Amino acid sequence: MDDSASHASYLLPVLVFCGAAVVAVPIFRRIGLGAVLGYLCAGVIIGPDGLALIGEPDTVAGIAEIGVVLLLFIVGLELNLSRLFAMRRDIFGLGLTQLLMTAGVAVLALTASGVPIRGSVVTGLALALSATAIALQTLEERGDLHTAYGERSFAILLFQDLSIVPILALVSLLGTTTALSTDNGSVVATLFEVARALIAVAAVVLIGRYLLNPFFRLLASSGAREVMTAAALLVVLGAAFVMESVGLSMAMGAFLAGVLLAESNFRHQLEADIEPFRGVLLGLFFMSVGMSIDLDVVFAHIGLLALAVPGLVIAKAVIGAAAGRIFGGKWRDNLKMGALLGPAGEFSFVIFPLAGSRGLLDADQVQIVTALAALTMLIGPIFAKIVDRVLERARPVEDTGHADLEAFADATGKVIVIGFGRFGQVVNQILLAQRIDVTVIDRDVDRIREASRFGFKVYYGDGTRLDVLRASGASEATVICVCVDRPETSLTIVEILSAEFPGAAIYARAIDRAHAIALMQQDVDYQLRETFESALTLGRAALEELGYRREDAIAVQDDVRRRDVARLMLQKSEGFLGGADLLHHGLAAVVTPEPLTEPPTSPQGLSAETRDILAGEDTAR
Incomplete structure (x- = not known):
């Protein structure tokens, strides 16, 4: 049997995470900065470069990522295939435009700063991705996930998740001796990986379409609530595992499973079962991001990062708003959407080390861009909050244009x-x-x-x-x-x-x-x-x-x-x-109903028992 010290070694990190969350999050919510920033700052404080209460943040990163997986599953439950099809223009049109515009500007800036072209392309694409978990959590806190700008923001984030596999394939292709010297074997291997990904997606769709509902009906008939909870986690994590095994995002697999169950009779039950796990693990994920910030690298390149971090967040916000304007929409909504897309994406922590191992970036460059991505996740929510408050206060009567107000021309109701x-x-x-x-x-x-x-x-x-x-x-x-x-x-x-x-x-x-x-x-x-x-x-x-x-x-x-x-x-x-x-507390006097007006005749009992009761009441009076 394990001694008490080994049990304490597992218990202490749990206590640290819980303590950091219950202290930081209420404080940041109270000052109006939101829970996401509270988790991120808590991670910095308890991490190896802060109080060092958690010495190895990588040990919790894998578990913490499940929080993002569960978040995407719950978002998928709110959609369905028909609604997703209706969003195809925003997903593939607006999403592609935002990614290419942002990556193009980043590539030009990186090349001008001396980064080789192949490294610039990979880094630019990675920085063009946005933090799905931060954006969706912010939308959820605001209650704006189903507003016009919320749905368009989600469409862009979904396209970015879909683009992860091509970006990883591009990193492998660019990792050869020259950007264009790929042999036939590399091309065949890439096509094979794409085919595996498509087969995996098709398998998840078929299973979700034809097997999941009968599966849940069978489990529901058993009447065991905990089995339904286990089944929900099995479906989510199973879909995530299948997607990860073929190079896709785990979150993408969970989202697909959620969409397939969006019209299921068990949708609300699944959401209720998953929600507690999602909240705790998503907070853990944000803290793990905060712990990953290497303060030694930050202080060593403080001047460069002081310019690059706000520059990247603002540039992504402006480009995102411009892309939104190209596809229509109000400028106010486009600015909100752009501000949400400012932080770099979670997958940049995968792309940068891979680019370093393939020789596209040197070790120092990998550290700098990794710190850059992490700091944008810290600064991005603050910037989004500032933009939101500025837009709320700067609200002149004519800012929405005349078209919206003209729609009320025939509104004549007295109510x-x-x-x-x-x-x-x-x-x-x-x-x-x-x-x-x-x-x-x-x-x-x-x-x-x-x-x-x-x-x-x-x-x-x-x-x-x-x-x-x-x-x-x-x-x-x-x-x-x-x-x-x-x-x-x-x-x-x-x-x-x-x-x-x-x-x-x-x-x-x-x-x-x-x-x-x-x-x-x-x-x-x-x-x-x-x-x-x-x-x-x-x-x-x-x-x-x-x-x-x-x-x-x-x-x-x-x-x-x-x-x-x-x-x-x-x-x-x-x-x-x-x-x-x-209040009636149970010990208070029982309410005795009384007529609002005195009855015209005295009560008459219809049975011997009733007459006895009435006689007793008269005696008491």
Whole structure:
């Protein structure tokens, strides 16, 4: 049996990683820089060039990469093949344009600085790749993954993952004595590798299309939850392993498996099973990147890196925005997209050592470009945050062009509903049932497309923008219903409406109790927690099932509602702990239903037992 020291050797790194995460991430979130930067900085601090709490970061890099794999699987679950096919123009058009433009500029800069042309080509292509994990995590934190710029950013990242195999093949080809002196054997070997990759992709597609659903149905019939979790990990890691064995990205295999299961009945269960592993391992991945930064190399070339790191991030952002403009889209969205693409990609840590082993870069150059790539991952999220804040503050009325606002020319509704999600759709149904003219605004393109299929008219627009609200007729509206999903967005909209459109009554959806109190403090005319009334109704139905009369159950429901409203008012003035004495804690007196008006006749018992009970009550009085 192992001694206690050997167990402690495994336990200490786990404690270090967990401790670094729980300290750094809340701090960076609190100051508005996001979790990604918190993990990266934590990695630098605990790494070999920081406090040296983790001496060999390479030992965790392999496990940490699984976090990226699981992230891509969950993203794949949100898509499906038809939607992926609809994105083909952005994937292969915009993605290829961004990669070639960025690589071209990088090659020119590297060649001018004295790097040989073959090394410049490989390095330029590697630096043109972007950090998939950082970009997707940032989009997820913002809730923008399914916005227009979020989907286009993802399309570019997907194309970059697809381009990894050709880039690795190019490194092998350029690794010969001259750039063009490849023999037939090298060409045949390259074609063989490409064929293996295509066969592996076809195998994953066929298995996912015809075998995975029956496989999960069989496991679900066993009723063992832990087996379903193990099966989910088996599918994800198995697809990743197959792709890696033929030279493709592990993340690419996991993403493909997710897409194939996107229409499965088990999609939500798989996502719930994978999510805890994804969050922990993705944080570990970001910390491993931070630990990989060699501070000795950084300080030895501090002048060069001080210029190259921000220069690369800004150049990639500008080029990405320019590529996005070529393929249409708003300049604001293109700038956000470009800023997300600023950090170098995770696969650069594979390409650079390979280029060094093939003689395309010398040892010193490999160290410098590796440090450059790692530092862009550290600086990139900060730059993206700065760009996002600047764009949010610099928002003149005319910045979106006239075309978007002209779309509201026929919007004449006396009621405006902002947000057409599951809550807003029900609100809209109530209003349309009485033929009330409604103007509905949403910024989710998919929701708008789905609404049009059912005959609803939903305008594309951002409810946090004053120009959009004016164009939609907010100044003439009688009621404005704020039904968006995110509390912070809701509060921003309510603040704008209160200041600019005092004549409209504001009815707001509250996500939870804290959000409801915040809305009340902004003096909305009416707020309702999305789950409150449905929970009251369910509780009343449960009482009726237990044998209570319907009238009694309704009386209890009304009592809880009355207490809750009173408690909300106290919490608004006294803080979140106010009104705690109004709660039913189980030891409180049982609610005795009483009629609102005195009955005209005295009660009459219909059975001997009932007459005895009534007689006892009269005696007690």
